[in-house]
Amino acid sequence: MDSLSGRHLLVTGVTGFLGKVWLAMVLDKLPGIARISVIVRPRNRRDSALERFEKIIDTSPVFRPLREKHGAGLANYLGQRLEVLSGDVEKRWCGLDTETVERLTRSVDVMIHCAGITDFQPDPIRALGVNVIGGNHAADIAVRCQAKLVHISTCFVAGNVSGEVAETVTPGVAPNGRRFSVSAEIRALQMACRSGEAAKKVKTRVEIGKQRALDLGFPNIYTYTKGLAEHALAARQDLDLVIVRPSIVECARNYPMPGWNEGANTAGPLAWLITSSFRRLPTNGHHAFDIIPVDDVARGMTLVVAAALDDRAEPIYQLASSSCNPLPLGRTVELTGLAMRRWTRKGGGDTWQKMVLKQLDPVPVAQDDQGFFAAPKMGGWMGTLRRKLTDFDRAEHLPPAVDELIGDAVERAVTDLKEKVTHQHHQFRRIEHMLELYRPFIHDNDYRFRTDNIGALAIGVRGDWAYEVSGIDWRHYWVDIEYPGLRKWCMPLLEGEKIEMDPPSSPPFRLHSDFVERAASK
Amino acid sequence: MDSNTAAFFRVEGTLTSRSTVMAAGWLAANSQELTHRFTRLGAVALSAPFAFAGDPTLATRMAWLGLRGMSEDRLIVLGEEYWATYLKDALLPVGLDLLQRAKRDGRRIVLISDNLHEVVAPLAEQVNADHVFCNRMELRNNVATGRLREPVISRIGGSRLRDFADERGLDLHASCGYGASSSDSMMLSAVGMPCAVHPDRGLRRIARDLDWPVVEA
Numbered sequence: 001m002d003s004l005s006g007r008h009l010l011v012t013g014v015t016g017f018l019g020k021v022w023l024a025m026v027l028d029k030l031p032g033i034a035r036i037s038v039i040v041r042p043r044n045r046r047d048s049a050l051e052r053f054e055k056i057i058d059t060s061p062v063f064r065p066l067r068e069k070h071g072a073g074l075a076n077y078l079g080q081r082l083e084v085l086s087g088d089v090e091k092r093w094c095g096l097d098t099e100t101v102e103r104l105t106r107s108v109d110v111m112i113h114c115a116g117i118t119d120f121q122p123d124p125i126r127a128l129g130v131n132v133i134g135g136n137h138a139a140d141i142a143v144r145c146q147a148k149l150v151h152i153s154t155c156f157v158a159g160n161v162s163g164e165v166a167e168t169v170t171p172g173v174a175p176n177g178r179r180f181s182v183s184a185e186i187r188a189l190q191m192a193c194r195s196g197e198a199a200k201k202v203k204t205r206v207e208i209g210k211q212r213a214l215d216l217g218f219p220n221i222y223t224y225t226k227g228l229a230e231h232a233l234a235a236r237q238d239l240d241l242v243i244v245r246p247s248i249v250e251c252a253r254n255y256p257m258p259g260w261n262e263g264a265n266t267a268g269p270l271a272w273l274i275t276s277s278f279r280r281l282p283t284n285g286h287h288a289f290d291i292i293p294v295d296d297v298a299r300g301m302t303l304v305v306a307a308a309l310d311d312r313a314e315p316i317y318q319l320a321s322s323s324c325n326p327l328p329l330g331r332t333v334e335l336t337g338l339a340m341r342r343w344t345r346k347g348g349g350d351t352w353q354k355m356v357l358k359q360l361d362p363v364p365v366a367q368d369d370q371g372f373f374a375a376p377k378m379g380g381w382m383g384t385l386r387r388k389l390t391d392f393d394r395a396e397h398l399p400p401a402v403d404e405l406i407g408d409a410v411e412r413a414v415t416d417l418k419e420k421v422t423h424q425h426h427q428f429r430r431i432e433h434m435l436e437l438y439r440p441f442i443h444d445n446d447y448r449f450r451t452d453n454i455g456a457l458a459i460g461v462r463g464d465w466a467y468e469v470s471g472i473d474w475r476h477y478w479v480d481i482e483y484p485g486l487r488k489w490c491m492p493l494l495e496g497e498k499i500e501m502d503p504p505s506s507p508p509f510r511l512h513s514d515f516v517e518r519a520a521s522k
Numbered sequence: 523m524d525s526n527t528a529a530f531f532r533v534e535g536t537l538t539s540r541s542t543v544m545a546a547g548w549l550a551a552n553s554q555e556l557t558h559r560f561t562r563l564g565a566v567a568l569s570a571p572f573a574f575a576g577d578p579t580l581a582t583r584m585a586w587l588g589l590r591g592m593s594e595d596r597l598i599v600l601g602e603e604y605w606a607t608y609l610k611d612a613l614l615p616v617g618l619d620l621l622q623r624a625k626r627d628g629r630r631i632v633l634i635s636d637n638l639h640e641v642v643a644p645l646a647e648q649v650n651a652d653h654v655f656c657n658r659m660e661l662r663n664n665v666a667t668g669r670l671r672e673p674v675i676s677r678i679g680g681s682r683l684r685d686f687a688d689e690r691g692l693d694l695h696a697s698c699g700y701g702a703s704s705s706d707s708m709m710l711s712a713v714g715m716p717c718a719v720h721p722d723r724g725l726r727r728i729a730r731d732l733d734w735p736v737v738e739a
Contacts, residue, residue, distance in 0.1 A: 331595065334554055338599040345603060361554040475595050 001465055003306040005032035008107040010145070012089055012138055013114030014038045015052070017262040018152065018249055020062045022114070022298040025255055027081065028066050029464045030302075037104065039087040039094050039115075049086035050511070058509035059501040062256045067502075079512040089115045089134030094141060101144060108145040110308055112301070113138040114152045118265075120220040120437050123202050124209030125193050128186060131225035136232060139239050148240045148308045149233070152301070155247040155290065155320050155449045157227040159217040162446040164323070167316040167453050169243070171235040175227070176217030182232040185212070219440035234315075242313045244304050246297045247290035247320035247449060248441070251485035253477065255295040259485025262499075266441065267291060267332075268490035269434055271483060274333060274362035275340045275353075278378075278431055282439075285330025285364040287446040288322035292469060293477070299467045303457050317457070320449035324470040327478075329442055330364045335475060337361035339483030348487060367443055379428030386425050389418040527696040528652075529624030530683070530709065533635035533642060535702025536719045537617040537649075538609055542637045543569065546585040548608070549600055549638075553592060562588040578676040578705055582636050583669075586659065590668025594661050601640030609645060616739045617719060620700055621649055630692065634709065636675045655686060677705045680712035704728065 004026075013019040026033065040049040047055070057063050057078065070077045087095035096104075115138075117130045135151060142149035158165040159175020174180050189212055198204040206221065213224035233241050250267050252260040261268065267289075274281050300319040307313040321327060338361075344354045392414050394407050402410075451469070458467035492499055531537055543566065550562035565588030572581035589597070621631060630652040635642045642656045655678075658671040673682060687694045698715035701707070704724025710716035711732075718729040720739035729736050 331593070334593060335595055337554065338596060341603060342599065345606065359552075360556075363555055475598065479599060 001030055001302065001306055002032075003309045004030055004302070006034045007109040007309060008035045008037070009033065009305070010037045010039070010104060010108045010111040010141065010147070011114065012039045012087075012094065012112070012134075013116060013152070015040060015056060016114060016116070016118075017265070018246070018294055018297055019114040020056065020060060020262070021252065021255065021260070021294045022112075022301055024062045024066055025295065025298045025464075026302060027078065028069065028255075031077075031081075033081060035083060035107070036081055037083040037085055037108070039085050039089070039096065041088045041095075042086055050084045053084045054509050054511055055504070057511075058504050061260060061502055062262075064502060065256050075510060075512045082511065084511065089113075089137055090129040092137060092140075094134075094137045096141070101141065104141070105145045108141075108147045110148045110150060110305055111138060111142040111145065112150045112152070112305060116152065116226065118222060120222050121206050121210065122221055124189055124205055124212075124221050124225070127209070127221050127225040128189060128228075131222075132182075132186060132229045132232060135229035139233055139236060139241070142240070143236075143238050148242060148313075150242045150244060150301070150305055150308055151229070151233055153230050153243050153245045154223060154226050155245045155318050155447070156219070156223045156441070157230055157245065158447065158449070159223065159227065160219050160440055160445055161217075162444075164448045164450055165318070166450050167245075167314065167318050169230050169234045169316060171231045174216035174218075178216055180216060182228050182235070185216075185228060188212070219445075220437070241315065242304060242308045243316045244301055245316065245318045245320075245449075246300075247292050247318070247322070247447075249294050249297055250291045251293060251482045251489075252295040253293040253472070253481060255298070258481045259488060260294070261485050261489040264490055264493050266438065267482065268486045269494060270438060270442070271336050271339075271486050272491045272494045273431060273434060274336055275357065276427075276431075277357065278428075279357075279360055279362045280365045281333055281362060281442070282367045282435060283329045283333065283364045283442040284366075284446070285328060285333065287329050287442070288326040288448065289329045289332045289442065290320050290322040290447055290449060291327065292319055292321050293472070293481075296467060296469050296472075299465050300454050300458075302465055303454065303461065303467060307457055314453040317453045318449045318451050319454055319469070320447075320451055321469050321472065323448045324451055324455065325472055325474070326448075327474045331474070332478065333362050333364045335478040336483060339479040342479055343484060343487060367439075376428075376432055379425060379432055382421055382425035382428055386418060386421045389414055389421060525628045525630055526691055526693045527628070528630040528632050528687070528692045528698075529621070529627075530632045530634055530697065530699040530713060531617065531621060532678075532699075532701040532703070532706045532709065533633050533637065533645065533656075535706075535722075536700045537614060537621070537633070537645070538612045539614060540608060540612045542582070542635070543585055544608075545604055545637050545641050546588060548604055549592070549597070549641075550588045552596075552600055554596065558591070562590075562592075564588075565590075578636075579674055582657065582674060582676040586638065586657065586670055587668040589659065589666050592666045594664040594666070597638065597640040597659065597666065601638065602644055604641055605644035605648075609641070610648075614720070614739055616737060617700070618649070620717070620719065620737065624698065625650075629697065630690075632686075632692075634675065634678055653686075653690065678709040680708050683709055683712045701725065710734065 014023045040053045042049045043052045067074055093101050115134055117127050139149055172179055192208045193205045198208055209221040213221055218224035218227055248266045297319050304317050341358050344358045394403055394411050398407055534541055547566045550566050551559050553559045553562055566585050569581045569584035572584055632653045633646055633651045635656040637656055639656050639658045642654055646654045657675050660667045660669045660671050694712055695714040697713045699710045699713035700717050700719050701710050702719050703722050707728050716734045718725050718734055718736045
């Protein structure tokens, strides 16, 4: 990792799941880096970019190892290395003023663009702004600085395909083989989303975005906009580009701690789903579920950045497990059930989970063989039952004598039941929606992402930066790390609860930095 | 450990009160799919007549045959759960005392069990055993075939124990053995210092005839 010593890195997206872990690891393990300038979007009028970032350093568990290592000296340690720049990738020059851009051009060695919207079906206008146009803005800065751009994308820009996915991109050719122009696609999507009903309703815009994605062979708006970004950047002749494509980024194996996760990512909702009362997951058990722990992605990214600085990087690196250490979906489903058993044995869960759900293992079923417990069917029945309960009229349905005797009690019971049925009805609709969202990744497509480039780069690398995805023991990872991690950091969000952050320090943490420009960050 | 003397412990009856068929039944009852639970439990139940008919090897094979189709993941995770939930609480203090004494005497600890390795492994780790002589399921693509890998452990004969000892450089005449059932008598006959631990009627009679010490629970 000597290549990174004394270098100046410019980074976007450090407030995201992956960006934070990468930044914390680099700050922790590579103290020789000269400077890391991070572009952070102010959250709102009250919280400037700097204040937002300081709050993250102070309370996010990702920075716990750094806080523990440096104690009161952390502010000085970070201050000597970190520069927080207020910006927004959706704006030209990522929202940086010309003076700042000019200053950066004199020293930045590499730009790492992590920022992105990772929701599967976001508002396409916003996804375009951040994922596609934001990528171009980052590229403009990299070109201006004559620095390389390491662009973080996703393996799933491969679209709706099955089989081996090579580490290549052919600008202007969609996953389904259709030729397209990125600028024309952006214009067409923007026009469609800004006219008629779509201009007012996000739902309509999402439908438009989904359709355009499917027309080019992308499974959703996320992969579509990430794909457009790759095509746009790869077509630029003025740009020195390296693309990093992680697959599904999941709980950390080691750093900052085993099980660390943030937000509701892909495996979280699925694990929540199949350890809820819904136990039959429509999936193809033989297909690979391509996941990779977040700290392994951070290690891979760092190796790529070092290679880019040494002018020995390949154009694209896929960070994935399906070709080197495949985890079949059927095994994932079984391991989730086993992990739940262990979790309840160690004290987790309520009585229903401990006594009943623990005993009923989730099973993978074919899409067309979901039987009695199919989510749409159950949802439909719940809907019918809810209507019947809503239509209940004691005067009409109860004989006068019974009404007089127990009418009040019956009405209360019906009201209670209606509430429960309504809740279940919503749950099944939610499950149906989730299954639809995940269907390309858990049922339709069997991806095998080639990872030859990172494999070659990782040869001989030992210690903190060893990239060893092929050696992951999936049973241990899933049962002892992933599932407990999801339970702690992800599932509460799905159940409408808050994740507990670390308590803020007193007095509040402030970066002591030569680089910090508090006034400018406002 | 350099010692060439060992203490052979038959797990069932000496270290724990739970029998092997209970483990097989519990694993079968915790199959992934409900229908498999019934069929596998049925297969385990079928092993009982063979045990009563005096063919413990066939009974052991039959009991574990029920787990055919179970994944290695399930065997390992459930094996740990079985240990933590049932075996740990069923450990016999008398057996543990004898084991600690053997360790203090510098003997290598050998656990002998007709249970599956996945079930015995956590116990071996807990008592820090040097060797485990138990049954191993044959796996194909990480799925149990239902067949046990050779040698199948049920009633341990003297020749098998001698082979085991020769491979590991153990002196059987200077070693001790602990068993609880009449089916352990051949194993006990092969060691220099046999001992019956809270024995069943058959082993008690043999111990009396051969003047072996008997330790009561």
